[in-house]
Amino acid sequence: MKIATFNVNGVNGRLELLLRWLGEAKPDVVCLQELKAPDEKFPVAAIEAAGYGAIWQGQRSWNGVAILARGATPVESRRGLPGDADDAHSRYIEAVVDGILIGCLYLPNGNPAPGPKFDYKRRWFARLADYAAELIELDLPVVLAGDFNVMPADIDVYKPQRWVKDALFRPEVRAAFRELVAQGWTDALRHLHPGVPIYTFWDYFRNAYARNAGLRIDHLLLSPGLAVDLQDAQVDRHVRGWEKASDHAPVWIELRPARIRRRR
DNA sequence: ATGCCTATTATTAATAGA
Numbered sequence: 001m002k003i004a005t006f007n008v009n010g011v012n013g014r015l016e017l018l019l020r021w022l023g024e025a026k027p028d029v030v031c032l033q034e035l036k037a038p039d040e041k042f043p044v045a046a047i048e049a050a051g052y053g054a055i056w057q058g059q060r061s062w063n064g065v066a067i068l069a070r071g072a073t074p075v076e077s078r079r080g081l082p083g084d085a086d087d088a089h090s091r092y093i094e095a096v097v098d099g100i101l102i103g104c105l106y107l108p109n110g111n112p113a114p115g116p117k118f119d120y121k122r123r124w125f126a127r128l129a130d131y132a133a134e135l136i137e138l139d140l141p142v143v144l145a146g147d148f149n150v151m152p153a154d155i156d157v158y159k160p161q162r163w164v165k166d167a168l169f170r171p172e173v174r175a176a177f178r179e180l181v182a183q184g185w186t187d188a189l190r191h192l193h194p195g196v197p198i199y200t201f202w203d204y205f206r207n208a209y210a211r212n213a214g215l216r217i218d219h220l221l222l223s224p225g226l227a228v229d230l231q232d233a234q235v236d237r238h239v240r241g242w243e244k245a246s247d248h249a250p251v252w253i254e255l256r257p258a259r260i261r262r263r264r
Numbered sequence: 265a266t267g268c269c270t271a272t273t274a275t276t277a278a279t280a281g282a
Binding site for chain 2 (some may be wrong): 002009010013014034036037060061062109110111149163166167201203204205206207208215217244247
Protein backbone atom coordinates (compact mmCIF):
# COMPACT_ATOMS: atom_id res chain seq x y z
CA MET A 1 0.00 0.00 0.00
CA LYS A 2 1.48 3.30 -1.14
CA ILE A 3 0.63 6.40 0.88
CA ALA A 4 1.78 9.84 -0.28
CA THR A 5 1.72 13.45 0.86
CA PHE A 6 1.96 16.36 -1.54
CA ASN A 7 1.70 20.09 -0.89
CA VAL A 8 0.32 21.05 -4.32
CA ASN A 9 0.38 24.83 -3.77
CA GLY A 10 -2.96 25.43 -5.51
CA VAL A 11 -5.01 22.37 -6.50
CA ASN A 12 -6.60 24.08 -9.51
CA GLY A 13 -3.52 25.92 -10.73
CA ARG A 14 -1.66 22.61 -10.66
CA LEU A 15 -4.41 20.17 -11.57
CA GLU A 16 -2.62 18.97 -14.71
CA LEU A 17 0.56 18.37 -12.75
CA LEU A 18 -1.35 16.51 -10.01
CA LEU A 19 -3.11 14.26 -12.53
CA ARG A 20 0.14 13.55 -14.35
CA TRP A 21 1.80 12.51 -11.09
CA LEU A 22 -1.20 10.39 -9.98
CA GLY A 23 -1.06 8.54 -13.31
CA GLU A 24 2.65 7.95 -12.99
CA ALA A 25 3.02 7.17 -9.27
CA LYS A 26 -0.35 5.43 -8.74
CA PRO A 27 -0.45 6.01 -4.97
CA ASP A 28 -3.25 4.25 -3.06
CA VAL A 29 -3.73 7.20 -0.70
CA VAL A 30 -2.73 10.85 -1.13
CA CYS A 31 -2.77 13.64 1.44
CA LEU A 32 -2.90 17.05 -0.24
CA GLN A 33 -2.15 20.41 1.34
CA GLU A 34 -2.48 24.03 0.25
CA LEU A 35 -5.53 23.53 -1.97
CA LYS A 36 -5.93 27.33 -2.03
CA ALA A 37 -9.55 26.87 -3.06
CA PRO A 38 -12.95 26.97 -1.37
CA ASP A 39 -14.91 23.70 -1.04
CA GLU A 40 -17.00 24.36 -4.14
CA LYS A 41 -13.91 24.86 -6.32
CA PHE A 42 -12.30 21.53 -5.44
CA PRO A 43 -11.80 19.69 -8.79
CA VAL A 44 -13.66 16.56 -7.67
CA ALA A 45 -14.80 15.54 -11.17
CA ALA A 46 -11.27 15.45 -12.60
CA ILE A 47 -9.97 13.57 -9.57
CA GLU A 48 -12.76 11.00 -9.75
CA ALA A 49 -12.12 10.60 -13.48
CA ALA A 50 -8.53 9.75 -12.57
CA GLY A 51 -9.87 6.92 -10.40
CA TYR A 52 -9.77 8.53 -6.95
CA GLY A 53 -12.40 9.13 -4.31
CA ALA A 54 -11.82 12.23 -2.17
CA ILE A 55 -12.74 14.18 0.92
CA TRP A 56 -11.58 17.74 1.40
CA GLN A 57 -11.71 20.80 3.61
CA GLY A 58 -11.12 23.88 1.50
CA GLN A 59 -10.78 27.56 2.22
CA ARG A 60 -10.64 30.66 0.04
CA SER A 61 -7.10 31.74 -0.97
CA TRP A 62 -5.08 29.76 1.55
CA ASN A 63 -4.63 26.46 3.32
CA GLY A 64 -6.99 23.59 2.49
CA VAL A 65 -6.39 19.82 2.86
CA ALA A 66 -7.72 16.72 1.13
CA ILE A 67 -7.40 12.93 1.21
CA LEU A 68 -7.65 10.88 -1.99
CA ALA A 69 -8.01 7.09 -2.21
CA ARG A 70 -7.59 5.05 -5.38
CA GLY A 71 -10.78 3.17 -6.20
CA ALA A 72 -12.37 4.02 -2.85
CA THR A 73 -13.95 6.81 -0.89
CA PRO A 74 -12.00 7.75 2.25
CA VAL A 75 -14.23 7.31 5.31
CA GLU A 76 -13.96 10.62 7.09
CA SER A 77 -13.26 10.38 10.83
CA ARG A 78 -12.47 14.02 11.66
CA ARG A 79 -12.06 17.50 10.18
CA GLY A 80 -10.22 20.14 12.14
CA LEU A 81 -7.85 19.55 15.02
CA PRO A 82 -9.45 19.53 18.50
CA GLY A 83 -8.53 22.12 21.12
CA ASP A 84 -9.60 25.46 19.61
CA ALA A 85 -13.14 25.99 18.34
CA ASP A 86 -12.14 29.44 17.02
CA ASP A 87 -9.43 28.13 14.69
CA ALA A 88 -10.89 28.83 11.23
CA HIS A 89 -7.93 27.56 9.16
CA SER A 90 -8.47 24.40 7.08
CA ARG A 91 -5.43 22.46 8.18
CA TYR A 92 -6.49 18.99 9.28
CA ILE A 93 -8.62 16.24 7.81
CA GLU A 94 -8.66 12.57 8.72
CA ALA A 95 -10.09 9.38 7.25
CA VAL A 96 -9.88 5.61 7.37
CA VAL A 97 -8.68 3.88 4.22
CA ASP A 98 -8.18 0.12 4.07
CA GLY A 99 -8.08 -0.13 7.86
CA ILE A 100 -5.48 2.62 8.33
CA LEU A 101 -6.27 5.93 10.01
CA ILE A 102 -4.84 8.71 7.83
CA GLY A 103 -4.35 12.16 9.37
CA CYS A 104 -3.59 14.81 6.72
CA LEU A 105 -2.16 18.02 8.15
CA TYR A 106 -0.81 21.39 7.12
CA LEU A 107 1.03 22.86 10.07
CA PRO A 108 1.24 26.69 10.12
CA ASN A 109 4.35 28.29 8.63
CA GLY A 110 4.78 30.66 11.59
CA ASN A 111 6.85 33.43 9.99
CA PRO A 112 7.69 36.06 10.94
CA ALA A 113 9.07 34.85 14.25
CA PRO A 114 8.63 36.00 16.90
CA GLY A 115 5.08 37.33 16.46
CA PRO A 116 1.42 36.29 16.45
CA LYS A 117 1.86 33.90 13.53
CA PHE A 118 4.64 32.13 15.36
CA ASP A 119 2.48 31.97 18.50
CA TYR A 120 -0.28 30.37 16.42
CA LYS A 121 2.16 27.83 15.04
CA ARG A 122 3.30 26.83 18.52
CA ARG A 123 -0.29 26.53 19.79
CA TRP A 124 -1.23 24.45 16.74
CA PHE A 125 1.78 22.22 17.32
CA ALA A 126 0.76 21.71 20.96
CA ARG A 127 -2.77 20.78 19.89
CA LEU A 128 -1.36 18.32 17.36
CA ALA A 129 0.86 16.74 20.02
CA ASP A 130 -2.08 16.38 22.43
CA TYR A 131 -4.21 14.75 19.76
CA ALA A 132 -1.38 12.54 18.48
CA ALA A 133 -0.89 11.23 22.03
CA GLU A 134 -4.55 10.19 22.04
CA LEU A 135 -4.08 8.38 18.74
CA ILE A 136 -1.06 6.49 20.06
CA GLU A 137 -3.16 5.36 23.03
CA LEU A 138 -5.73 3.84 20.68
CA ASP A 139 -3.10 1.40 19.38
CA LEU A 140 -4.45 1.57 15.81
CA PRO A 141 -2.49 1.70 12.57
CA VAL A 142 -2.08 5.46 12.01
CA VAL A 143 -0.22 7.63 9.51
CA LEU A 144 0.16 11.36 10.21
CA ALA A 145 1.18 12.84 6.88
CA GLY A 146 1.60 16.34 5.59
CA ASP A 147 3.51 19.57 5.45
CA PHE A 148 4.79 19.99 9.02
CA ASN A 149 6.71 23.17 8.19
CA VAL A 150 9.60 21.93 10.32
CA MET A 151 13.06 20.75 9.37
CA PRO A 152 13.75 18.23 12.16
CA ALA A 153 17.57 18.46 12.13
CA ASP A 154 20.59 20.13 10.50
CA ILE A 155 20.80 17.38 7.90
CA ASP A 156 17.35 18.41 6.65
CA VAL A 157 18.53 21.91 5.62
CA TYR A 158 20.92 22.80 2.79
CA LYS A 159 22.46 25.56 4.92
CA PRO A 160 21.36 25.23 8.56
CA GLN A 161 23.01 28.38 9.96
CA ARG A 162 20.96 30.51 7.59
CA TRP A 163 17.67 29.15 9.01
CA VAL A 164 18.16 29.12 12.78
CA LYS A 165 15.97 32.18 13.36
CA ASP A 166 13.31 31.08 10.89
CA ALA A 167 9.95 29.78 12.16
CA LEU A 168 10.59 26.46 10.39
CA PHE A 169 13.85 25.78 12.18
CA ARG A 170 13.90 27.64 15.49
CA PRO A 171 15.06 25.43 18.37
CA GLU A 172 11.64 25.41 20.08
CA VAL A 173 9.96 24.17 16.88
CA ARG A 174 12.53 21.44 16.37
CA ALA A 175 12.02 20.48 20.03
CA ALA A 176 8.26 20.29 19.48
CA PHE A 177 8.77 17.92 16.55
CA ARG A 178 11.25 15.83 18.52
CA GLU A 179 8.82 15.55 21.44
CA LEU A 180 5.98 14.60 19.13
CA VAL A 181 8.02 11.82 17.52
CA ALA A 182 9.14 10.64 20.98
CA GLN A 183 5.54 9.67 21.75
CA GLY A 184 6.33 6.61 19.68
CA TRP A 185 6.03 7.78 16.07
CA THR A 186 8.44 6.79 13.31
CA ASP A 187 9.65 9.44 10.85
CA ALA A 188 9.45 7.11 7.83
CA LEU A 189 11.88 8.86 5.47
CA ARG A 190 14.57 9.38 8.08
CA HIS A 191 14.10 5.88 9.50
CA LEU A 192 14.90 4.21 6.18
CA HIS A 193 17.59 6.70 5.13
CA PRO A 194 19.61 7.64 8.22
CA GLY A 195 22.42 10.13 7.69
CA VAL A 196 21.39 11.02 4.13
CA PRO A 197 20.31 14.56 3.19
CA ILE A 198 16.74 14.40 1.81
CA TYR A 199 14.71 17.41 0.71
CA THR A 200 11.01 17.75 -0.09
CA PHE A 201 10.86 21.51 -0.78
CA TRP A 202 12.86 23.87 -2.93
CA ASP A 203 12.15 27.60 -2.93
CA TYR A 204 11.06 29.30 -6.16
CA PHE A 205 13.71 31.93 -5.36
CA ARG A 206 17.35 31.91 -6.26
CA ASN A 207 17.20 28.91 -8.58
CA ALA A 208 16.91 26.73 -5.46
CA TYR A 209 15.95 23.46 -7.19
CA ALA A 210 18.83 23.59 -9.67
CA ARG A 211 21.23 24.31 -6.79
CA ASN A 212 19.57 21.63 -4.63
CA ALA A 213 19.08 24.25 -1.92
CA GLY A 214 16.26 22.31 -0.30
CA LEU A 215 14.47 21.63 2.96
CA ARG A 216 12.85 18.48 4.35
CA ILE A 217 9.54 19.66 5.76
CA ASP A 218 6.98 17.12 4.46
CA HIS A 219 6.80 14.08 6.70
CA LEU A 220 4.99 10.79 7.24
CA LEU A 221 4.83 9.64 10.86
CA LEU A 222 3.88 6.03 11.54
CA SER A 223 2.28 4.59 14.67
CA PRO A 224 4.33 1.82 16.37
CA GLY A 225 2.27 -1.06 15.00
CA LEU A 226 2.54 0.26 11.45
CA ALA A 227 6.25 1.08 11.50
CA VAL A 228 7.16 -2.61 11.29
CA ASP A 229 5.30 -2.79 7.96
CA LEU A 230 7.35 0.00 6.35
CA GLN A 231 9.04 -1.26 3.20
CA ASP A 232 10.10 1.85 1.29
CA ALA A 233 10.01 5.66 1.55
CA GLN A 234 10.99 8.11 -1.19
CA VAL A 235 10.63 11.63 -2.55
CA ASP A 236 9.43 12.01 -6.15
CA ARG A 237 12.03 14.70 -6.60
CA HIS A 238 11.74 14.91 -10.38
CA VAL A 239 8.18 16.28 -10.09
CA ARG A 240 9.67 19.52 -8.71
CA GLY A 241 11.41 19.91 -12.08
CA TRP A 242 8.20 19.71 -14.15
CA GLU A 243 6.58 22.71 -15.83
CA LYS A 244 4.48 24.77 -13.42
CA ALA A 245 5.68 22.69 -10.46
CA SER A 246 4.69 23.17 -6.84
CA ASP A 247 7.57 24.24 -4.62
CA HIS A 248 7.11 20.89 -2.82
CA ALA A 249 7.70 17.42 -4.26
CA PRO A 250 5.46 14.42 -3.45
CA VAL A 251 6.71 12.13 -0.66
CA TRP A 252 5.53 8.52 -0.29
CA ILE A 253 5.86 5.33 1.69
CA GLU A 254 5.16 1.74 0.79
CA LEU A 255 3.61 -0.47 3.46
CA ARG A 256 3.25 -4.22 3.51
CA PRO A 257 -0.20 -5.17 2.14
CA ALA A 258 -3.01 -5.42 4.69
CA ARG A 259 -3.61 -9.15 4.20
CA ILE A 260 -0.10 -10.01 5.38
CA ARG A 261 0.30 -7.12 7.77
CA ARG A 262 1.31 -8.27 11.22
CA ARG A 263 -1.64 -8.53 13.60
CA ARG A 264 -1.32 -6.80 16.95
C1' DA B 265 18.43 42.94 6.51
C1' DT B 266 15.89 42.34 2.09
C1' DG B 267 14.43 40.61 -2.38
C1' DC B 268 14.32 36.89 -5.30
C1' DC B 269 9.35 33.63 -7.36
C1' DT B 270 4.46 32.12 -7.51
C1' DA B 271 -0.58 31.88 -6.49
C1' DT B 272 -4.81 34.07 -5.19
C1' DT B 273 -7.93 37.83 -4.87
C1' DA B 274 -9.28 41.95 -5.98
C1' DT B 275 -7.86 45.97 -9.57
C1' DT B 276 -2.53 46.58 -10.79
C1' DA B 277 -1.29 45.97 -5.82
C1' DA B 278 -1.58 43.38 -1.49
C1' DT B 279 -1.00 39.16 1.07
C1' DA B 280 1.00 34.75 2.08
C1' DG B 281 4.11 31.26 1.40
C1' DA B 282 8.91 29.09 3.62
